[in-house]
Amino acid sequence: MSVISARGIVKEYPYGGDSVRALRGVDLEVGPGELVAVVGPSGCGKSSLLNVLAGIDPPTEGRVELLGRDLGALGEGERSRLRLREVGFIFQRFHLLSVLTAAENVEFPMAEAGVPKGERRARARELLEYVGLGHRVGHRPPHLSGGEQQRVAIARALANRPKLVFADEPTGELDRRTGDEIIALFERLNADGTTLVIVTHDTSVAGRTRRVVEMADGVVVRDGRAGG
Amino acid sequence: MASSLRALFRRRSRTLLALAGIGISAALLLDMTMLASGLTESFGELLGAKGYALRVTPKGILPFDSDATIRDAAATARRIASVPGVAGVAPALGAQLYPVTGDSAREPVFATGIDPRGQMLYRVLRGREPGPGEVVVSEPMARDDRLRPGSVVSLASGLDVSLGRPRGTRRYVVSGVAEFLYDYAGEHSVALPLGEVQRAIGRDNQVSLFGVSAAEGVDPGALAARIGRVVPEVSVYSTAELLRETSRRLSYFRQMATILGSVALTVTALLVATIITIGVRERFGEIATLRAIGIARERILLGVVAEGLTLALLGCALGLPLGLWMARRLDRILLSFPGLPSKVTFFTFDPGRVAFALAVVVAVGAVAGCVPGLGAVRSPLGQALREEAE
Numbered sequence: 001m002s003v004i005s006a007r008g009i010v011k012e013y014p015y016g017g018d019s020v021r022a023l024r025g026v027d028l029e030v031g032p033g034e035l036v037a038v039v040g041p042s043g044c045g046k047s048s049l050l051n052v053l054a055g056i057d058p059p060t061e062g063r064v065e066l067l068g069r070d071l072g073a074l075g076e077g078e079r080s081r082l083r084l085r086e087v088g089f090i091f092q093r094f095h096l097l098s099v100l101t102a103a104e105n106v107e108f109p110m111a112e113a114g115v116p117k118g119e120r121r122a123r124a125r126e127l128l129e130y131v132g133l134g135h136r137v138g139h140r141p142p143h144l145s146g147g148e149q150q151r152v153a154i155a156r157a158l159a160n161r162p163k164l165v166f167a168d169e170p171t172g173e174l175d176r177r178t179g180d181e182i183i184a185l186f187e188r189l190n191a192d193g194t195t196l197v198i199v200t201h202d203t204s205v206a207g208r209t210r211r212v213v214e215m216a217d218g219v220v221v222r223d224g225r226a227g228g
Numbered sequence: 229m230a231s232s233l234r235a236l237f238r239r240r241s242r243t244l245l246a247l248a249g250i251g252i253s254a255a256l257l258l259d260m261t262m263l264a265s266g267l268t269e270s271f272g273e274l275l276g277a278k279g280y281a282l283r284v285t286p287k288g289i290l291p292f293d294s295d296a297t298i299r300d301a302a303a304t305a306r307r308i309a310s311v312p313g314v315a316g317v318a319p320a321l322g323a324q325l326y327p328v329t330g331d332s333a334r335e336p337v338f339a340t341g342i343d344p345r346g347q348m349l350y351r352v353l354r355g356r357e358p359g360p361g362e363v364v365v366s367e368p369m370a371r372d373d374r375l376r377p378g379s380v381v382s383l384a385s386g387l388d389v390s391l392g393r394p395r396g397t398r399r400y401v402v403s404g405v406a407e408f409l410y411d412y413a414g415e416h417s418v419a420l421p422l423g424e425v426q427r428a429i430g431r432d433n434q435v436s437l438f439g440v441s442a443a444e445g446v447d448p449g450a451l452a453a454r455i456g457r458v459v460p461e462v463s464v465y466s467t468a469e470l471l472r473e474t475s476r477r478l479s480y481f482r483q484m485a486t487i488l489g490s491v492a493l494t495v496t497a498l499l500v501a502t503i504i505t506i507g508v509r510e511r512f513g514e515i516a517t518l519r520a521i522g523i524a525r526e527r528i529l530l531g532v533v534a535e536g537l538t539l540a541l542l543g544c545a546l547g548l549p550l551g552l553w554m555a556r557r558l559d560r561i562l563l564s565f566p567g568l569p570s571k572v573t574f575f576t577f578d579p580g581r582v583a584f585a586l587a588v589v590v591a592v593g594a595v596a597g598c599v600p601g602l603g604a605v606r607s608p609l610g611q612a613l614r615e616e617a618e
């Protein structure tokens with residue numbers, strides 16, 4: 001069974017009286033355990049696609065199945081719960097809650113999902129250790145570097161043990177070396193069984209994934225599977 | 229939610245400034261609530277203080293509103309007393325008398341002729357009710373003129389205009405010092421047996437008004453109507469009617485209170501809304517991210533509303549003591565206005581009303597927080613994430 005199955009996705013944004021056609025018929029299948037890089041020039045519709053796949057934005061046309069569920073048939077609340085429990089998100093700007101500590105940021109989605117306090121604590125620490133920040137659990141984001149904040153964001157994305165993680169330009173704000181470390185972390189995560197879809201400009205990221213989906217002008221122009 | 233409250237207090241100086249503003253407007257609202265009802269309520273207590281629930285006055289005249297008198301007072305009093313349900317009739321005749329030292333007169337004092345066996349004007353603090361040739365003096369007068377029970381005062385009934393000399397001077401023995409219920413602060417006034425005043429000012433068998441007390445269990449309103457039928461040539465006012473009248477005369481006070489109160493509420497709402505809007509705007513990205521990772525809208529909204537609520541609650545906590553303090557100060561200032569009974573207060577602390585006013589402030593805070601909150605959680609999520617990334 002596919003983790004993501006998208007068919008004929010069209011996304012139009014109303015703009016003034018007109019509309020902008022960001023996606024013009026995209027098909028995409030992502031299977032369990034895949035690590036997919038979505039690349040393409042700026043404005044080609046990568047973020048739009050990611051938002052549609054994740055159920056953040058509804059497509060204008062087409063159908064998305066996420067983890068076996070038809071997103072079009074789910075209400076806003078149900079999609080929100082699906083994202084909370086089964087999908088992880090990582091953004092270009094890390095968007096941690098600056099008043100909370102690293103550990104509290106990681107605990108946040110677990111609290112929303114109803115994970116008991118003790119378990120939350122233990123898992124947050126474990127996750128921060130996993131991303132290499134075991135020694136900074138009590139620090140607040142303003143006191144962490146960009147790379148460290150992105151690691152906290154990754155730990156937060158993993159909080160509810162998602163089967164699938166989306167990342168939109170996760171290395172966009174980071175220098176080369178830090179970016180590479182983050183990608184290495186994604187590779188480890190993928191090796192541990194999580195499906196990942198990463199939107200990126202960064203060719204070095206694309207070079208390290210087994211599958212690269214290349215977009216241009218709202219369509220997929222190349223879908224290169226590793227070894228194929 | 230705890231995180232958004234922490235966000236509120238991270239912006240300490242901004243939050244404190246807003247809080248000060250909310251506190252002040254809550255205090256103002258509180259004062260206006262207390263003012264709107266205060267004067268009538270305390271005046272009502274005063275009117276009923278000695279148990280006389282009705283006032284009988286010359287036709288169409290409010291108590292002590294003019295020099296008009298009820299003629300044939302003795303007979304009228306008997307007719308009133310004969311009405312079933314009347315427990316007591318207390319006559320009062322107002323006049324001005326001039327205290328005399330040596331052979332010159334001083335500022336006039338308010339003198340009232342009363343029946344020492346039943347009067348509604350004062351409470352004796354020292355000494356006793358006046359007999360023939362005796363007066364009771366108000367406390368400020370006793371203090372200023374050094375009078376005690378047993379002292380002697382000379383009171384003139386008028387001034388000789390051409391000579392500026394007192395006329396009709398008589399000597400009275402002070403029988404007691406009393407607290408005069410309707411006097412303004414520091415007023416000099418005296419009370420003496422009705423006959424003495426009637427003689428002094430040449431108004432034999434006349435009174436300004438009667439106070440009437442109702443027997444146990446008799447409804448004052450119904451009694452007033454019965455007296456009106458038996459003695460049609462007078463007007464009868466129950467305390468309730470007098471209050472209605474006072475309240476009508478004070479309506480400008482209430483209007484002012486309503487306007488200022490509404491202004492205060494609006495200011496509160498604007499302050500809360502502004503501070504929350506700025507906070508929400510600053511955390512637009514955080515909020516969009518929270519929504520993206522699946523935090524329920526309601527939870528996020530709740531957090532924002534909690535901020536508004538907290539601001540309003542803290543504002544009330546500041547506003548309550550501030551408002552009470554302001555009310556005391558304002559009361560003193562307003563009561564120094566000449567001619568106002570010092571026993572009334574402009575501001576009454578009615579816990580129910582005060583609680584209501586504060587509840588309104590808190591509700592306004594919640595609503596004011598709700599508006600920017602709803603805006604943030606209702607905006608299309610994809611676009612919110614994108615705007616944020618710019």
Ligand SMILES: Nc1ncnc2c1ncn2[C@@H]1O[C@H](COP(=O)(O)OP(=O)(O)OP(=O)(O)O)[C@@H](O)[C@H]1O
Pocket residue numbers: 013014015020021022040041042043044045046047048049611614
């Ligand atoms: N809310 C919107 N309203 C109007 N046009 C939009 C909106 N969102 C996206 N677009 C347009 O849709 C197109 C695709 O945008 P999108 O953000 O998906 O591209 P992208 O590939 O992610 O670009 P980048 O690499 O710069 O992030 C662009 O032309 C963009 O201007």
Ligand SMILES: [Mg+2]
Pocket residue numbers: 046047048168
């Ligand atoms: Mg993008």
